[in-house]
Amino acid sequence: MNAKTSNGLLLGATVALVVFALAFSRPVTGEAFGSSDVQAVAVVEELRPDYQPWFSPLWEPPSGEIESLLFGLQSAVGAGLLCYALGYWRGVRKNRKGADA
Amino acid sequence: MHIMEGCLPVEHALGWSVASAxxxxxxxxxxxxxxxxxxxxxxxxxxxxxxxxxxxxxxxxSVTGSCSHPTGVGLGAILLGPTTMSVLGSVVLVFQALFLAHGGITTLGANVFSMAIAGSFAAWGVHRVSIKLHVPSSVAIFLAATISDLATYAVTSIQLGLAFPASQGGVAASIAKFLLVFVPTQLPLAVSEGFLTVLVVNLLKSHLGSDKRFPVLTGASR
Known part of the structure; x- marks a missing residue:
């Protein structure tokens, strides 16, 4: 299998897993597609009903919109870094090939 | 895997912070x-x-009807080594603790330990063992990234279980409870992380060619 085909299959399989989850799963408890981190807090409350978090976040995104802005920013910076490196290496390699020819 | 701010007792928070630091x-x-x-x-x-x-x-x-996220530390742990990757993974967690209220300052030590340290060492270890056993290189990378992802959430469960033992069954029963929250949700996501890590390694190979510093990239790929 060449690299392009296997990369296509890998990407396709990842998308399929996400779509399958969105289409066919129903939440057992709590809100639909809530966070498993929040479910863990619920288990803490169940195990130790008297436990009070002793510290709260210094700053919280004021709304869901701002939160998605920051998550978007995080992935944009990450994709930028990764793809800059890939593009750079591709260019270096192309140049080297050109020089050899 | 983010333990929320303030959600670990003081002595646990301190202990994990010292270990991670x-x-x-x-x-x-x-x-x-x-x-x-x-x-x-x-x-x-x-x-x-x-x-x-x-x-x-x-x-x-995920198929359980809840959401979670992959970690992305497997790739760096294989390419750069687990100690270097533990630093890069920590940067992500600091950003999320400060600006997203995901995790927190008091739980940063515990979260760094599960994702950046345990996740990195799991990926590195699984990859090394797989290569020793002559597992094909792409499969080795898939296994390393997938197991690293699951290991992160398993360590989170252990951390929470140690901090909040169940009144019946103690620490073990409590760890089992937390594993049940995290692992079923995480399984398909860990598989996705495995796929994406192999994909990026493929891209690195085709764009970079072989690089002596990174034997992972020079090995026979298919």
Whole structure:
């Protein structure tokens, strides 16, 4: 299998897993597609009903919109870094090939 | 895997912070030496950090009807080594603790330990063992990234279980309870992380060609 085909299959399989989850799963408890981190807090409350978090976040995104802005920013910076490196290496390699020819 | 701010008792929070600080401190020392010795490795650091930034920002739906996120540390742990990757993984967690209220300052030590340290060492270890057993290189990378992802959530469950033992069954029963919250949701996401890590390694191979510094990329790929 060449690299392009296997990369296509890998990407396709990842998308399929996400779509399958969105289409066919129903939440057992709590809100639909809530966070498993929040479910863990619920288990803490169940195990130790008297436990009070002793510290709260210094700053919280004021709304869901701002939160998605920051998550978007995080992935944009990450994709930028990764793809800059890939593009750079591709260019270096192309140049080297050109020089050899 | 983010333990929320204030959700670990003080002594646990302190203990995990001390444990993580020593690993990350050592990683920083190695990282600064590496940058001095070989400046061209900086781009590799950026690429691996970038992958972890993207993957840990992706809240993906899972078959259990809840959402969680991959970690992205497997790639860097295989390419750069677990101590270096533990530093890069920590950067992600600091960003999320400060600006997203995901995790927190008091739980940073515990979260760094599960994702950046345990996740990195799991990936590195599984990859090494797989290669020793002559597992094909792509399969070795898939296994390393998938198991690293699951190991992160298993360690989170252990941390919470140790902090909040069940009144019946104690620590073990409590760990089982937390595993039941995290693992079923995480399984398909860990598989996705495995696929994406192999994909990026393929891209690195085809764009970079073979690079002597990174035997992972020079090995026969298919």
């Amino acid at each position: 020593s690993f990350v401190g050592f990683g920083l020392h190695r990282l600064s030496r590496r940058i001095k010795e070989d400046r061209s490795a900086n781009l590799f650091l950026g690429a691996c950090a970038g992958f972890a930034f993207v993957l840990s920002a992706m809240k993906l739906p």
